Amino acid sequence: MTVTEAPRDAALEAAAAPSPSAPPTGLAAVVGSGDPRTIGKLFVGTSLLFLIASAVVGSLVGIEQYDTAGTEIFGADTTLRMFTLQATGLLFLGVLPLLVGLATAIVPLQVGAATVAFPRASAAAYWVWLVSSGLVLASYAIDGGPFGTEPEAVSLYIAGLIAVLVALAVATVSVVTTVATLRAPGMSLRRTPLFSWSMLVGGSVWLLTLPVLAGVLLVTYLDLRYGEQFLGGSGGVWNRVAWTLWQPTLYVVAVPALGIIADIVPVFARRRHQRHRSAMFLIGLAAALGFGAWAQLGATIDGSDAPAVWINEAPWQAVGFLAVVPVLGLLGLWTGTLGRGKVKLGTPLILAGMGGLLVFLGVAAGAATVIGELDLSGTTWMTGQTTLVLLGTLVVALGGVAFWAPKLYGKLLPDVLSRLGGTLVFLGALVAGIALAVAGALSQSRLVTGGATAVDSGDLDTVETLNLVSGIGLGVAALGLVVAALAMAKRRSGDGPGDDPWDGHTLEWATSSPPAVGHFATLPAITSEAPVYDARHAAAASKTEASA
Amino acid sequence: MITTGSKWFFGLGFVSLVLAAAYGWTTGGNGLGPLTAGYKGGVGDHFGYGILLAAAVISIFLGAVATAARDADAEVVAQVAGTDTVPPVTPAGASYWPPVAGFGAALIVIGLVSEPLLFVFGLIVVGIVLVEWAVQAWADRATGDPETNRRIRNRLMNPIEYPAAGALALAVVALAFAQVFLALSAEVAVWVALAAAVVIVAAGFLIASRPRISSNVVVGVLVVGALIVIGLGVAGGVAGTREFHEHEEESDHGAEGALAPLAAPAVVEVAR
Numbered sequence: 071m072t073v074t075e076a077p078r079d080a081a082l083e084a085a086a087a088p089s090p091s092a093p094p095t096g097l098a099a100v101v102g103s104g105d106p107r108t109i110g111k112l113f114v115g116t117s118l119l120f121l122i123a124s125a126v127v128g129s130l131v132g133i134e135q136y137d138t139a140g141t142e143i144f145g146a147d148t149t150l151r152m153f154t155l156q157a158t159g160l161l162f163l164g165v166l167p168l169l170v171g172l173a174t175a176i177v178p179l180q181v182g183a184a185t186v187a188f189p190r191a192s193a194a195a196y197w198v199w200l201v202s203s204g205l206v207l208a209s210y211a212i213d214g215g216p217f218g219t220e221p222e223a224v225s226l227y228i229a230g231l232i233a234v235l236v237a238l239a240v241a242t243v244s245v246v247t248t249v250a251t252l253r254a255p256g257m258s259l260r261r262t263p264l265f266s267w268s269m270l271v272g273g274s275v276w277l278l279t280l281p282v283l284a285g286v287l288l289v290t291y292l293d294l295r296y297g298e299q300f301l302g303g304s305g306g307v308w309n310r311v312a313w314t315l316w317q318p319t320l321y322v323v324a325v326p327a328l329g330i331i332a333d334i335v336p337v338f339a340r341r342r343h344q345r346h347r348s349a350m351f352l353i354g355l356a357a358a359l360g361f362g363a364w365a366q367l368g369a370t371i372d373g374s375d376a377p378a379v380w381i382n383e384a385p386w387q388a389v390g391f392l393a394v395v396p397v398l399g400l401l402g403l404w405t406g407t408l409g410r411g412k413v414k415l416g417t418p419l420i421l422a423g424m425g426g427l428l429v430f431l432g433v434a435a436g437a438a439t440v441i442g443e444l445d446l447s448g449t450t451w452m453t454g455q456t457t458l459v460l461l462g463t464l465v466v467a468l469g470g471v472a473f474w475a476p477k478l479y480g481k482l483l484p485d486v487l488s489r490l491g492g493t494l495v496f497l498g499a500l501v502a503g504i505a506l507a508v509a510g511a512l513s514q515s516r517l518v519t520g521g522a523t524a525v526d527s528g529d530l531d532t533v534e535t536l537n538l539v540s541g542i543g544l545g546v547a548a549l550g551l552v553v554a555a556l557a558m559a560k561r562r563s564g565d566g567p568g569d570d571p572w573d574g575h576t577l578e579w580a581t582s583s584p585p586a587v588g589h590f591a592t593l594p595a596i597t598s599e600a601p602v603y604d605a606r607h608a609a610a611a612s613k614t615e616a617s618a
Numbered sequence: 619m620i621t622t623g624s625k626w627f628f629g630l631g632f633v634s635l636v637l638a639a640a641y642g643w644t645t646g647g648n649g650l651g652p653l654t655a656g657y658k659g660g661v662g663d664h665f666g667y668g669i670l671l672a673a674a675v676i677s678i679f680l681g682a683v684a685t686a687a688r689d690a691d692a693e694v695v696a697q698v699a700g701t702d703t704v705p706p707v708t709p710a711g712a713s714y715w716p717p718v719a720g721f722g723a724a725l726i727v728i729g730l731v732s733e734p735l736l737f738v739f740g741l742i743v744v745g746i747v748l749v750e751w752a753v754q755a756w757a758d759r760a761t762g763d764p765e766t767n768r769r770i771r772n773r774l775m776n777p778i779e780y781p782a783a784g785a786l787a788l789a790v791v792a793l794a795f796a797q798v799f800l801a802l803s804a805e806v807a808v809w810v811a812l813a814a815a816v817v818i819v820a821a822g823f824l825i826a827s828r829p830r831i832s833s834n835v836v837v838g839v840l841v842v843g844a845l846i847v848i849g850l851g852v853a854g855g856v857a858g859t860r861e862f863h864e865h866e867e868e869s870d871h872g873a874e875g876a877l878a879p880l881a882a883p884a885v886v887e888v889a890r
Contacts, residue, residue, distance in 0.1 A: 101717055104710030189710035190751060197720025205727050225731040233723050250623065250684075252707060255692040259622035271626055274680075278673050295731075354626050358633040361673055364641060364666035379663045383644040385637050587709050 104189040106174050107584065109196050111478055113171020113241075114471060116200060117164050118555050121464065124159030125498075125548035127152050132502070132541020135521065136534050147217065153517045154216040154308050155207075157315055157456075161323065162234050163203045165460050166276075168467050169326045170238060171196075173245045173269045176474050179578035180263040182254025182596070184588045187247035188240075195241035202233035216308035217518075221294070224304045228291045231311070235284045239277060246273040254577065256596030260350075263576040263599065264343065265470070267350055268329025271357035275322045279314075282363040286310050308518055313366045315456045317436040318389045322360025324429050324459050327466035328353050328400055331422040334473050335404045336600070337572050338419040339411030344403050346599050352403075356396035359389050382442040390440030397433045401426070416572065417485050421469030421492040428462025428499055435507055444511075448519060451510025454503045454540075461499030461547060468492050468554050473572070475561070476583035482567045487557035494550025502543030509536040575600035623689040627681030631674045638670035711764065713754060719747045750775070791844070794851025801854035 100108065131153050134143045144152050178186050186192050206227055209215055214223025249262060249270040262270070290310045293301045302309060313319060332353070336343040343349060365380050380386045404426075413419075435455040439446045446452070469492065475483045512529045514522050514537075525533045570579040579602045581590050594605045620628070642652025642662040649659025652667065661667045688694040692704040699705065722743030729737025757771035758764075795814070799807040821843070825836060 098712040098714070102712040102714045104713060104716075184707045185709040190713055190716055190755075193713070193716035194719040194747075197717045198723040201720045201724040202727060205724060222731050226727070229727045229730050233727050237723075251690040251695075253690075253692060255696075255704065258691055259689045270623075271630075274627070274630065274677075278676065282669060350622075354629060358630045361630070361634065363673075364637070364669045366665070368663070368665065379645045380641065380666060383641075385640045385644060388640070389637070 104185075104193055105587065106178055106186045106189060106192060107478065109189070109192050110171045110173070110175025112196050113167050113174060113199075114478070115555075115558070116203075117167040117171060118551060118558070120159050120163035120203065121165070121168070122548055122551045122555065124156045124164055125544050125551060127159070128156035128502075129541045129543075129545035129548060131156060131517070132537050132539075132544055134541075135517070135537035136541065147219075150217040150518060151210060151215050154311075155210050158206065158215075158231070158311070160460055161314060162231065162238070163206070165323060165464055165467070166238055167199060167241075168464070169323075170241045170245065172330075172467060172470055172474070173265070173273075173326065174241060175478055176470075176578060177245050177248050177266045177269055178252065179477055179581065179585060179589055180266045180576050181249055181252060182257055182577045182590060182593050183248055183252035184590070186244045187252055188244040192241050192244040195237045195244070199234055199237035199241070202230045202237060205230035206234060216304065216311070218304055221304070224307060225291060225295055228287050228294070228307060232284050232287050232291070235280045235287075239280045239284075242273045242276050242280075245269050246277065249273075254590075254593050254596060256601075257577070260347070261596060261599045261601075263329075263578075264332035264346070264349055264353065265326065265329035268326045268332070268353050268357070271354045272322055272325030272329070272360075275325070275357045275361045278361055279319060279322065279363045283311070283314060286366070309367045312518070313362065315460075316362070316365065316452055317439065317455070318360050318362030318365060318386075318393065320360075320362075320456055320459050321393050321433065321436075322357055322362070324432075324463045325353060325357045325360060327425060327429060327463040328356060328397070330466050330470040330473075331404065331426050332400065333576065334418045334422045334469060335407050336411070337473075337574050338414050338416050339408045340414060340573065341407060341411035342575070342600055342603065344407040344410070349400060349403055352396040352399045356393065356400075359393050359396070362389070381447055382440070387440040387442075390436050393433050394437050397430050401430060417483070417488045417492075418469045418473035418572075420489060421472060421496075422466055424492060424496040425462045425464070425466030425469060428458050428465060428496065428503070430462075431500075431503070432456075432459030432462055435503075445513075446510055448515060449510030450506045450514045450516055453516055454505070454507030454510060457499060457506060457540075457544075458503035461495060461503070465492055465496050465499070468495065471558065474578070475558075476567045476569075476571055477578055477581075477585060479558070479561055480566055480584035481561035482571060483557045484560055484562055487553055487560065491550045491552075491554030491557055494553060495547045496550075498543045498545070498547030498550055500543070502540040502547065505536040505540040505543060509533045509540070512536075570602065573606065575603035577601055580605075619685075621684055621689040623684035624681040627677045627684055631677035631681060634670050634674035634677060638667055638674060641670055642667045708758065708764075710758070713751075715747050715750050715754070719744060719751075722747055787844070790851075791847055794847045794854075797851040797854035799854075 100112070103109065130143050131149055134149050134152075143149075174186055174192050178184070206215075209218070209223045209227035209230060212223040212226075213220040214225075215227045216224070218224045218227070246269065249259075249266045253259070253262065259267070259270075287310060290301050290307055293299055294303060294307070299306075301307075332343060332349050365378070365386060367378050432455050435451065435458060438444060439452060439455065468488070471478065472483045472488045472492075475481060509532075512533050513525050514533050515524045522530060522533050522537070566583055569581065569583050571583075572579070576599075577593070577596070578585075580594050594601045598604055639652045642660075645662030645666065647660045647662035647667070651657075651659025651661045655661065655671060684690075696702060696704050722740050725736050725740030725743060727740075729735065729740050753775055754771055757767045757774070760767050760770050795811075798810065802810060821839060825831060825839070
């Protein structure tokens, strides 16, 4: 490894001094941009709008279920379609692209790169995702989507969703490749910031999962358009998609959230992350256990659903229980880091804490799901678990946006609005998730498999009330998202926040806010996972020495 | 040395392998089938087992790549390249091709479920984007000077782009005018054509008589004119063609005018 030492200075200089072309202005600065920060902001802003719409639809679906015999907002058939719309919107048009966008903007800064590995591919991914998402939504407007009655509109949903998956996969490839190959001299993977690490490991598993879903959807499309509809026709489409909202696949969506928390906690504890390597291992374990493309519903030749052969079998149970381990371990590390530090209670930490709690509750609910005797699989307990994990991830992501706002927008977000927005999403998700889970414990099936029809008549009123509560909870979450969007649009007035308003630890805090094209004029020496923290402490130590 | 990246990929591969074996045995596999990919016994549910095994193989392969590439650490990359420094990465400049790719993807999706012609058109758009993209990516790395790179790219692509764009623009304008004329009655269409010709000649005359006119104004006039023509063409296409044909057929040849010229003598005979 002699070469590691010899060319370091020259390598640092080369990495820090790219020769960028002139930054685009006007329309080109947005529509034609290849700047990862702009692309990331486009992803974040657009996905937030889709999330608001999804939460509103989810709220209406919950309210519709209040009186299963009487209340008519959509009607029975449309309610099923709206349920699939809010679930599709929440995951593929909301949480995943929000995380991808945040990573596209922040990961290159964290690893000391001038840009992402494939900036134009990331830009193309955004535009393809945007128009494909529009087509998915349009398919619902013309009686399509799962359970739709218009064959071409159902096909449009499938084809549009495949395009959405391709776009998300391309954007993920760009981020993962950035972490894998564009790290600054001195930054080994071992020293990679934990958000970037979580994108590497989580993104790898996304890339193993999304193509499987796209392939399954392609087969479904061919079956629907040209085949015998042995996969169940329009009604069967949702069975081919729904596994992405169940454990274990659900967990891999939350992996970047673990990375975000792990980057926020030490900054606000004003000390290094406790056992950085262990944190890397635990995040990796969470990602590995989150590979769940194998846990899908089967299909039979006559169009009926085959029983899921993996339900209540050892692998599924093991994954359900083991998934708690990394989350618990990380919670322990974060508690230790905060306990030994001087905690500064900033907005990002508060949101990260609330989101982390939701994710933990969701994972714990998953451990209960795999206990066969409780008979929770197939009920709205799973829907509640999905709500907790996805909205928990969302709250953490909002914390991440607040944390990295100086790098994204050049300004800090207003504290009151950010906290209010995040808190409303947290409370809404908590209420909705728990209400759905309790209704599931009272034997309410998932909506697509009958809903409250399986509930004992004695429990029906309670379950319907819980459905209403879940609808109200999602309504509150929608309101919180609107407030969070307002916070992002408003930002703080006055001068910029400075390059490093939080006293950050990782490399993104060594550049300007917002970063210039090419990101870094000079890079600090990277000798640990917290180079900016090291540089600050070295400077403070030398100052003390000099004054002494 | 096992690097951090290879540890992750090997770990993912190991977890997938263990899950594959457990999954195979718990879903009906027997003997050594789940351990031997079905060579010595059954593997149980093929779908889930296949996915887990594929994930394991891919992960282990990537682990081997990460080991061989030493996690692509900057120092190692420089060492392999035989240079003192890692190759600099230049941020991408502005390009409108990514949004065009989005447009092409939309055409493919819509065409796939509705109109094959749209699907083919979408494929063509995406194909053009890929070619343009490849050339631009190559040109971006041609020299260290972005302006020189831009010139190189333009010298290569403009001789192809301008004729192609011109032909496309002509086709769109001709199609738009045709839709407008088809939507109008024959008499009105003649007057509209004359008016359009006068407007085009007048605009050309005005532009030609002012040699110092700003190119932005010329571009603006052309863009507004193109938008008006395309808008009218779309409106004409949506509103008029079918009624125009029915009207003409009824007035010239009566209710059975679909048979057109050959049927005309019979109509005359009936009239006697």
